[in-house]
Structures are given as C-alpha cells and as structure tokens.
Amino acid sequence: MHGRLKVRTTEEERERKKKEQTLKVKAYKAAMAKIQDKRSRQELDDEMLQLTSQILLRNPDVSTLWNVRREYVEHKTKTAIVEPLDEHQAIYDIELSFSEQCLLVNPKSYNTWHHRCWTLEHSPNPNWEREVQLCSKYLKMDERNFHTWDYRRYVAEKANISKQHELDFCTEKIKANFSNYSSWHHRSLLLPILYPYDGDAQPKRAMSEDKLKEELEMVLTAAFTDPNDSSAWFYQRWLLGYSRQELDICAFRYENKRAVLAFTNPIILENVDVSLVDAEGNKIIKFGNWQSANNTLADTTWIGSSLNNNTTNSLPDMLILVVSIPQINVQQLALKCCSNTNNKTYYYFKSPNQTFAFTGNVLTELQSQLESCQSLLEYEPDSKWTLLTSALLMRAIDPKQYHDESLKYVEKLQKVDGLRKNYYSDMASKWILEKCLLDWTDSDSIPKKLDLRDAVQLNAIFYPQYLSIADKILLPENLSNCIEIKQLQGFETLKP
Structure with missing residues (x-):
C-alpha cells in the first residue's frame, strides 16, 4: 500500500545481500589489480x-x-x-x-x-x-x-x-573490572621489576614476600567477587608459582666412563664445560662427546663420556660436579656415591618442584585463603575454580601433608568439569609422580631401581629426564607402552 515501507522477504533480503557482496568483490579485485x-x-x-x-x-x-x-x-x-x-x-x-x-x-x-x-x-x-x-x-x-x-x-x-x-x-x-586478563598479565610483568625477590629460595619467587602477601590478599578479593570468573584465579595461580620451571640441572650420573646429565627444560648443549673435582678443587674427570638422548637439537637429557682413563673404583667417595654452561650460572653440585660389586656410581638428583617454597607471613596468608576457599565450597560445592584453587593452595602450603586431600579435589574436578577431565587426570599424574620421585630421593633404591607399580592412578609419565639415572624402572601395567621412551629404558641403555 502507498506510504508503507515494503518489508522484504527472507529470500529477497538474501538476494540483495548477495548482489551487494558481488559488487564489493568486483570493486576490491579491480582496486587490487x-x-x-x-x-x-x-x-x-x-x-x-x-x-x-x-x-x-x-x-x-x-x-x-x-x-x-x-x-x-x-x-x-x-x-x-x-x-x-x-x-x-x-x-x-x-x-x-x-x-x-x-x-x-x-x-x-x-x-x-x-x-x-x-x-x-x-x-x-x-x-x-x-x-x-x-x-x-x-x-x-x-x-x-x-x-x-x-x-x-x-x-x-x-x-x-x-x-x-x-x-x-x-x-x-x-x-574497574576484575575480569581483565590483560591487566592482570601486565601487572605480572611489572611486579618482578618493581619488587624483586632477593632471597635464596629455589625456585626463585616472582617478587618480594611482603608484596606477594599484598597481591594474594588483593586477588582473593577479586576472585571472591565473582568465583566463576577465571581471570583472578589464573593470576593467583601465577603468584603461587605454577609456571614453567627455570632451566636447571635436575639429575646426573657417572659410572664406568659414562655420564648422563639431565635438565629441567630442553637445552642445546654447546660450549659446555663439565667436570668432577675433589674436595680440594682438583679436577679429576673431564667430560665430553655430549649427545642428545633423543637425537634432537635441544633435549632435556644428554649422554657424555669421560675424557680421562680413571676408573670409578679409583676415585674418592666425595666428588663435586662442576658445570659451566652459558645459559645458567656455574654450578657446583655435591655428588652422592654408592658402590656395587664392580664399580662406584656417582649421582645427583633434585626432585621436580612446581611451586615456590613459602615462609612466614605468606604461609599464614595461604592457609587463610585455603580456609576461605573451603568456606566458599560449603555454599558452592561445585565451583570448579574454587576447587582447583583449593588444591593448588594445598600444594603450595605443604604438598606432602596435603597430597591425598589435593588429589581428592582433583578427582572431584573431573566430575564437575567433565570437558577438562583429561587435563585434571594429567595434573593428578604429575603430582603423584612428583611424590614418588620425592620419596625415591630418600630411599635406598636410588639410583638402582624406581618402582612405580603401586602408582595405579598414573596415566602418563611426565619428567622422563628425572628417570634417566635409574637402572631399572618398574611401571604400572597401564603404562607398559611408555617403555619406548628412551629415558625409561634404563641407565645402561643410554650410550653416546
């Protein structure tokens, strides 16, 4: 009718848009040409x-x-x-x-x-x-x-x-808006510069303990304002130290002119000086001919050999590993010695640690935050971020004391947040393996045998470089296929 705007049908509107698009493409091609x-x-x-x-x-x-x-x-x-x-x-x-x-x-x-x-x-x-x-x-x-x-x-x-x-x-x-990932990230880049940590704790903390305590208090306020928003929880996770480990030596073994040197992260081993010195600082053994265990340019595990004719049986029990690599500071690591019927074995082992070691007021604050999270869970028992943060806080406070309880939280997360079930399963596997390696550190079986058969919850083997110094690794049945990993085949098989 006159005076009324014609309402286009869906087909007419589609055809109109198609013609407009055709004209735009034609003009674009002409201009580009x-x-x-x-x-x-x-x-x-x-x-x-x-x-x-x-x-x-x-x-x-x-x-x-x-x-x-x-x-x-x-x-x-x-x-x-x-x-x-x-x-x-x-x-x-x-x-x-x-x-x-x-x-x-x-x-x-x-x-x-x-x-x-x-x-x-x-x-x-x-x-x-x-x-x-x-x-x-x-x-x-x-x-x-x-x-x-x-x-x-x-x-x-x-x-x-x-x-x-x-x-x-x-x-x-x-x-103005707690849900601001970019601002939290920008903050994480500034704090280590403005408030550097000057202590000796390893891994090195992101900032001074006083400032860390302030940040923990602030981020908890943000997280509790909206427990379902992930930005503040992610920032808190960074504060707790859950990030990539710094490059460091995690394991070493020397026996019968053969050496294995393992790092926390992959490294290209060039211009390296590795040697053994005695208590007086006299160089006893120099190593060379370093090769990647997995035949890659960068690797976590490197195999080398002694450039001297000394046999291990002729060496003193107390030796120090001296490693000079451009990527890390010169390190001097005291080695442990154990003997068998044929040779002495010298080794160093530092179990994986994914969190900072906190003390004093920070630990008190972490304990307070754990209690707050557990209180929140009474009202929102299926809050995935609160469950995850509670587990991470437990690990930050005392991973050994809270080991079983933190795994229960992760087990519940697999049900509450089913889309990320495998992620939580991997997290549990890491924590279980970390505990096994920590226990192995103080056992009589290191470095001869690592028995993981009772760790039935393991679904994967993380940190294979840490296992490279063991003669024998016993895996649970569900991980029998992991034996193909080079570092899990035993120290005797690792040859340059």
Whole structure:
C-alpha cells in the first residue's frame, strides 16, 4: 500500500545481500589489480595511496596494502627536498592519523597496530606521550583489548613512563573490572621489576614476600567477587608459582666412563664445560662427546663420556660436579656415591618442584585463603575454580601433608568439569609422580631401581629426564607402552 515501507522477504533480503557482496568483490579485485600494476611499475604516487586507503578503511587486515603504504612512505621521504624534516614528519603524521581511522573499524587489527609501530620508529619526531594517552583512551572503550595493552607496553617504554605509574594504571583498571586478563598479565610483568625477590629460595619467587602477601590478599578479593570468573584465579595461580620451571640441572650420573646429565627444560648443549673435582678443587674427570638422548637439537637429557682413563673404583667417595654452561650460572653440585660389586656410581638428583617454597607471613596468608576457599565450597560445592584453587593452595602450603586431600579435589574436578577431565587426570599424574620421585630421593633404591607399580592412578609419565639415572624402572601395567621412551629404558641403555 502507498506510504508503507515494503518489508522484504527472507529470500529477497538474501538476494540483495548477495548482489551487494558481488559488487564489493568486483570493486576490491579491480582496486587490487590496479595497485599491483602500479606497484610493479614502481608508481608509488598519491593515487596508489588513495586506492589502499579505500580498501583498508573497510578491511584493515590486508597485509599487502600496509606493505605498499610503507613502500610509498619510504619513497616519498627519500624524494622530499623542501624543508625535509617538517615535510617528512607530515608524511608520518598522515599515516598515524590513517591508522587511527582503521583502528576505529577494527581495534584488534594486528596489521594496523604493527604499521603504527613502524611509523613511529621511522618518524623524525615521534610523540610517545601522545601514544600512551591514546592507549588510555582506547582502553576506556575496551579495557580488555590485549592489542592495546601490548602496544601500551611498547610506547610506555619509549616514553620512559615509570613502572610504578603503569602498575597504578593496572590497579585502576582491575578495580574497574576484575575480569581483565590483560591487566592482570601486565601487572605480572611489572611486579618482578618493581619488587624483586632477593632471597635464596629455589625456585626463585616472582617478587618480594611482603608484596606477594599484598597481591594474594588483593586477588582473593577479586576472585571472591565473582568465583566463576577465571581471570583472578589464573593470576593467583601465577603468584603461587605454577609456571614453567627455570632451566636447571635436575639429575646426573657417572659410572664406568659414562655420564648422563639431565635438565629441567630442553637445552642445546654447546660450549659446555663439565667436570668432577675433589674436595680440594682438583679436577679429576673431564667430560665430553655430549649427545642428545633423543637425537634432537635441544633435549632435556644428554649422554657424555669421560675424557680421562680413571676408573670409578679409583676415585674418592666425595666428588663435586662442576658445570659451566652459558645459559645458567656455574654450578657446583655435591655428588652422592654408592658402590656395587664392580664399580662406584656417582649421582645427583633434585626432585621436580612446581611451586615456590613459602615462609612466614605468606604461609599464614595461604592457609587463610585455603580456609576461605573451603568456606566458599560449603555454599558452592561445585565451583570448579574454587576447587582447583583449593588444591593448588594445598600444594603450595605443604604438598606432602596435603597430597591425598589435593588429589581428592582433583578427582572431584573431573566430575564437575567433565570437558577438562583429561587435563585434571594429567595434573593428578604429575603430582603423584612428583611424590614418588620425592620419596625415591630418600630411599635406598636410588639410583638402582624406581618402582612405580603401586602408582595405579598414573596415566602418563611426565619428567622422563628425572628417570634417566635409574637402572631399572618398574611401571604400572597401564603404562607398559611408555617403555619406548628412551629415558625409561634404563641407565645402561643410554650410550653416546
């Protein structure tokens, strides 16, 4: 009827959108063809710049066009001869202004942020303070945009913004919205610099104990505000030390001119000096010919041989392993000695430790947080983050005392959070193996035999490098296939 807007049917609307899309694709292909043609003929002129602008303002993620614009800028700045500095700056300012327009189209465009970095790096007079303010403006619009946070770290460094100022900014953003992964992450990068740990505990803690206690208190408040939000729980997990272990020596064994050296993380063993010295510091044995146990460039387990003719039976019982590697500080490790009918065996073993060793006020705070989590579980017994954090707190306080109880929490998590059942199963396996290795450290069977047959809950073997010094490893039946792992085949099989 007259005067009424016709309502399109679904089919009509679909056809209209299809025609619009066809026209857009046709225009895009024509523009790209012209740009490629002009680029091949080195016609880096204003027309080409205009063509790239038309496309990028609709889709800022066309990497080729940003490369073309950079070629244009380089060409333009080389040919500018009148008031070169001012004219050059004007060219870069145009690029900065254009990239801002593209960020309004897509504030998470990798290409646009990268182009902005490039523009500032090449600009004769970059205004880094303005860029920091721009980040603050963008983070008001979306405080969780990790692209903006990454860019802020870059420009804040260039503008010499103090770390304390950045930490205060993080605190402000977290208070405004606890569910801000990027802000928590930014915080984790600043705290070790502002509040470095100066103690001797290993693994080395992220920050001083006083500041750590403050952070634990703050993150618990955030976590309890919304127990189902994961951001604060993840940050707390970092505070507790659940992250990749630092590179360190975890095991060593020498017997009958053969040596095995194991590390916590894979390492390329080059320019290494490994030797044995006696109590007076006299070098007794020098090792060489190091080869990867798994024939890889980087490995956790390396096999070497003595370059001397000494037999182990002729050596003193007390020897010190001296290791000099560029990636870690020079280490001197006291070796233990055990004898059999034929040879002496020298070994070093440090069981895996995935958490920090806490003391004093921090332990008291952790115990308080565990009690708070357990209280929360009385009201929300199936809160997966509270269950997981309770188990992690137990491990941080005393992994030996809370071993069985923490495994019960993980077992419940497999039921509550079924989609991640295998993740929790692997976590339990790690904890069980850690306890077995810790018990092995103080047993009479090290390094001859490691019996894991009673650890029926093991579903995988983690830390195989720690097992490389054992002569014999007895696995539960469900892991019989793991014997294919080189480090589990026994010390005798590891030969350079």
